[in-house]
Amino acid sequence: xxxxxxxxxxxxxxxxxxxxxxxxxxxxxxxxxxxxxxxxxxxxxxxxxxxxxxxxxxxxxxxxxxxxxxxxxxxxxxxxxxxxxxxxxxxxxxxxxxxxxxxxxxxxxxxxxxxxxxxxxxxxxxxxxxxxxxxxxxxxxxxxxxxxxxxxxxxxxxxxxxxxxxxxxxxxxxxxxxxxxxxxxxxxxxxxxxxxxxxxxxxxxxxxxxxxxxxxxxxxxxxxxxxxxxxxxxxxxxxxxxxxxxxxxxxxxxxxxxxxxxxxxxxxxxxxxxxxxxxxxxxxxxxxxxxxxxxxxxxxxxxxxxxxxxxxxxxxxxxxxxxxxxxxxxxxxxxxxxxxxxxxxxxxxxxxxxxxxxxxxxxxxxxxxxxxxxxxxxxxxxxxxxxxxxxxxxxxxxxxxxxxxxxxxxxxxxxxxxxxxxxxxxxxxxxxxxxxxxxxxxxxxxxxxxxxxxxxxxxxxxxxxxxxxxxxxxxxxxxxxxxxxxxxxxxxxxxxxxxx
Numbered sequence: 313x314x315x316x317x318x319x320x321x322x323x324x325x326x327x328x329x330x331x332x333x334x335x336x337x338x339x340x341x342x343x344x345x346x347x348x349x350x351x352x353x354x355x356x357x358x359x360x361x362x363x364x365x366x367x368x369x370x371x372x373x374x375x376x377x378x379x380x381x382x383x384x385x386x387x388x389x390x391x392x393x394x395x396x397x398x399x400x401x402x403x404x405x406x407x408x409x410x411x412x413x414x415x416x417x418x419x420x421x422x423x424x425x426x427x428x429x430x431x432x433x434x435x436x437x438x439x440x441x442x443x444x445x446x447x448x449x450x451x452x453x454x455x456x457x458x459x460x461x462x463x464x465x466x467x468x469x470x471x472x473x474x475x476x477x478x479x480x481x482x483x484x485x486x487x488x489x490x491x492x493x494x495x496x497x498x499x500x501x502x503x504x505x506x507x508x509x510x511x512x513x514x515x516x517x518x519x520x521x522x523x524x525x526x527x528x529x530x531x532x533x534x535x536x537x538x539x540x541x542x543x544x545x546x547x548x549x550x551x552x553x554x555x556x557x558x559x560x561x562x563x564x565x566x567x568x569x570x571x572x573x574x575x576x577x578x579x580x581x582x583x584x585x586x587x588x589x590x591x592x593x594x595x596x597x598x599x600x601x602x603x604x605x606x607x608x609x610x611x612x613x614x615x616x617x618x619x620x621x622x623x624x625x626x627x628x629x630x631x632x633x634x635x636x637x638x639x640x641x642x643x644x645x646x647x648x649x650x651x652x653x654x655x656x657x658x659x660x661x662x663x664x665x666x667x668x669x670x671x672x673x674x675x676x677x678x679x680x681x682x683x684x685x686x687x688x689x690x691x692x693x694x695x696x697x698x699x700x701x702x703x704x705x706x707x708x709x710x711x712x713x714x715x716x717x718x719x720x721x722x723x724x725x726x727x728x729x730x731x732x733x734x735x736x737x738x739x740x741x742x743x744x745x746x747x748x749x750x751x752x753x754x755x756x757x758x759x760x761x762x763x764x765x766x767x768x769x770x771x772x773x774x775x776x777x778x779x780x781x782x783x784x785x786x787x788x789x790x791x792x793x794x795x796x797x798x799x800x801x802x803x804x805x806x807x808x809x810x811x812x
Contacts, residue, residue: 348610389438394659399697433493652691
């Protein structure tokens with residue numbers, strides 16, 4: 313072993329010894345589904361009711377530039393667990409299930425091996441290749457996850473049935489299960505890692521009547537300035553081939569009803585978060601439990617005339633991210649970070665909290681340094697991908713806190729390959745494509761894009777349908793040369809346990 317390697321090992325063992333001696337912190341990861349970034353009161357939304365998340369933000373660090381590198385449920389969830397981009401873990405609708413060896417490197421599995429008492433409740437959202445869903449029971453000390461989308465009706469979720477009478481809506485039932493898990497974990501004397509994966513606010517929409525009633529007084533909800541089909545006409549023709557442009561039209565035809573139900577579902581998540589935070593205090597664990605809250609995707613909510621997610625625009629790809637570490641001095645509380653973060657950073661952050669090393673094989677970065685220095689950064693740029701759905705809507709993008717570059721490759725149906733560039737500082741709603749106006753910024757972003765394209769080419773997983781994308785996403789290769797390489801990826805052939 314080389315001297316440098318010996319030093320690294322010694323430093324890690326010293327770090328782990330110090331953490332163990334000081335009592336390793338508990339970790340709670342709270343994960344909503346399809347929640348766009350501006351749907352927490354602390355983010356400036358004056359209509360949504362999220363008092364518990366607001367308190368969490370006021371005590372922790374709130375991140376304003378958090379992106380999901382693939383904005384679709386299955387792929388994003390695996391990126392969160394493994395810290396890998398989709399093209400490296402290979403898990404998405406139409407592409408394939410997750411390899412067991414990659415899941416064994418995920419934060420829940422490794423923390424359990426390191427002595428953490430681990431629990432999971434809610435929507436799992438993916439399958440392990442060649443493995444029955446029930447085998448997830450062996451990967452956690454307590455497991456109440458469900459296959460596919462799960463159900464908003466508690467009684468229809470096998471492992472939550474006992475909560476159905478008191479909590480008929482599954483969101484609060486997730487909170488009740490979590491309360492019991494925390495109490496059980498306390499008895500073991502071990503630190504715990506709890507992952508709570510809410511179905512809400514994912515469709516089909518079915519909010520708890522308790523929460524829907526809270527919005528009765530609001531008849532007309534505020535719309536973003538980029539709401540409506542007319543505010544998407546300047547965007548690429550390829551984006552309009554996406555499911556986001558052609559389905560879920562109720563967001564356009566009945567916005568008030570749609571946003572009311574969407575907000576109510578998020579308010580239900582907030583109530584469950586409150587149940588969990590209250591239990592921490594009751595058990596005397598609130599001073600040594602780090603809480604992370606985010607979502608697997610954003611949601612377009614009618615912005616640019618789009619619904620759903622998938623697209624690389626702000627509303628569909630960004631989600632709230634809040635991290636609260638009660639061990640930090642008060643001077644670090646209530647801070648805002650504009651640093652560029654991604655779903656791939658969650659696993660690295662959890663490993664760092666636990667004292668386990670962050671693998672160099674991971675794409676993600678630990679965000680722990682940002683809790684003390686929120687004005688610092690962990691990266692310059694971040695890639696965004698869509699490898700799913702109709703081939704015309706496949707895209708690759710790179711984003712910085714100031715700029716976003718999107719490349720649409722398809723030349724089908726008389727379309728032309730298209731570049732988009734947005735100045736996010738001056739134009740946060742992406743109302744003007746400046747690719748033909750700001751050559752200096754365009755070249756800068758294209759250089760970042762080229763670096764990520766090279767990584768895609770060198771590191772993609774084999775056998776899951778990503779092999780042609782380095783060519784497909786190369787702006788320097790003509791459509792004629794890559795026309796025969798493109799294909800659509802659909803979830804229709806997947807089992808019912810992997811619905812989107």
